[in-house]
Amino acid sequence: MPTPTNSDTQPTMKDIQKLSRMVKYLQEQVKLLKESHRPCRVITLIDGDGYVFQYERIVLGRYGGRQAAEDLAEGIRGFLNIGPHRSHIAWVFLNQCGMMRTLHKAGQNMAAENLGDFMLGFNEGAPGFIMADTGGVKEAADAKIKVLLEKEISCPQTEFLVFAGCHDAGYVHDLRRSIFEGFREKIILLQAHENQVQAIADLDLQTIHIGGLFLPHKIRTVEPPSSPAPSVFSTTSSLPDVDDPSDFPEGFSSGSVPQRSHAVGDYSAAARRGSLCSVTSEMSGDNSSAYSYRSNRGIPTRTPLEKDVLSSLCKVHYLSRIGCLLHNCPKVHDYPLNDEADLRDLREFALEAPCWDVNNERGYSRGSTCIYGHKCPRFANCSLARAGKCPFKGKKMHAPYY
Structure with missing residues (x-):
């Protein structure tokens, strides 16, 4: 077997160039690797x-x-x-x-x-x-x-x-x-x-x-009572004294006015309404009776529902014909509304929210059954519309005055 000479072990110029290209390639790979791991x-x-x-x-x-x-x-x-x-x-x-x-x-x-x-x-x-x-x-x-x-x-x-x-x-x-x-x-x-x-x-x-982005405090909620407050008509002491002739207007006599026992039965429906209004009074921090008396004749005047109660109610459940179809609706479905005036308050409150279809200019798909607002309640006086912040975005939702 022939012994290798020095000329055989020396790298040729071709070998050197090949090694140089390999070193350059590896250096580029290292650079790319560092770049990919750079915090960015x-x-x-x-x-x-x-x-x-x-x-x-x-x-x-x-x-x-x-x-x-x-x-x-x-x-x-x-x-x-x-x-x-x-x-x-x-x-x-x-x-x-x-x-x-x-x-x-x-x-x-x-x-x-x-x-x-x-x-x-x-x-x-x-x-x-x-x-x-x-x-x-x-x-x-x-x-x-x-x-x-x-x-x-x-x-x-x-x-x-x-x-x-x-x-x-x-x-x-x-x-x-x-x-x-x-x-x-x-x-x-x-x-x-x-x-x-x-x-x-x-x-x-x-x-x-970052100012003006998040609420600076936790959300302050108002929890409605779990059970209705006692009716203002639940005891006879809460009724006006109808037996006192001095309480009657001129021309009336005690015989023309029902006795106390009949008054309790006559106000049974009003008692339920009083229970509802007692809740709103309690939520607003008012310990006075939910019904006030216009005179000493025992005729109650209705107190409108508070906004906190209206906000918690499911408007679709109470106002629409088909009712609420949500399986886990977060709103209240079992609140006692026993007066047409209560429903009227809820209808007016629902109109403050824009109809999604009209707001997105998709026509009146729900027709006359829609419970939401098709017009901004403020019309031309809406400062939010002039600032571009009014939730009523449809073209004609501020018409005819805007």
Whole structure:
């Protein structure tokens, strides 16, 4: 076997060029790999059950949702001093049905009815923005946010993570773990409420506040009593003294007026109406009788239903011919309306909400059976319409004067 010479072991020029090309290729691959792992995106996580957008925004439906998404993105970009081309992904998780129920209890029925459209508008406001319904499972939104927090905070591509859950001490453990793993500089707290949970405030993280976007406090609800208040006619002591002749107008005698025992039976229907009005009086903080007396003759004058009661009632159930078809309707279906005047109050209240078909210029598909408003109640005097914020958006919904 021949022994190799030095000329055989020396690399040729061709071998050197081949190795150079390979080194250059590997250097380019390393550069691409570093570039792909460079922090380049912003993640925003919002607990929508605690961070509630302003009522005025929700009432505007899709338009309000788009504006909310744009204002959220602009506020975060301004704080981080980054351009609009930086990748920004935002998740908002909430229980939609539960939020609608809470808004109705707070008397914000317009916001409750437009919540679905608001969510659609938010999703349309930016490509990476998602507002999702987590259903009625308890703390479902919290669980999803915690999973995404753990995943996104450790991702090399995540430059900043904006966390909106300062109202809930249940997130403290997850935030502490992220800080312990070395991601303190990535985390930015988005504050909505006036006061943070003290345990989260003690973490001493960067904090951003975007004014006019979220409610600065928890939703204040007014819970109706579980059972009707006692009727104002339930005892004889609540009735006027019809036996005293001095209480009668001139020309009347005690014989021309029914006795007390007959009066109790005659007012049985009114007693039920009094029970309904007692609830509204109790909700408004008024401990006086729900019925006032026009004179000493015992003729009651009706007190209109309070707005809090009207907001909690299902208008479709009470007013439409087919009734409510929702399986889990968040509104009240079993409230006692025993007076045509109560129904009239509810009809007038329903007209304050725009008809979806007319508002979207789809004609009068429900005809005369529609219970919602086809005209803005303020007509030409609507300042919201001039500002472009009136929920009545149809072309002729402010006609003939506007």
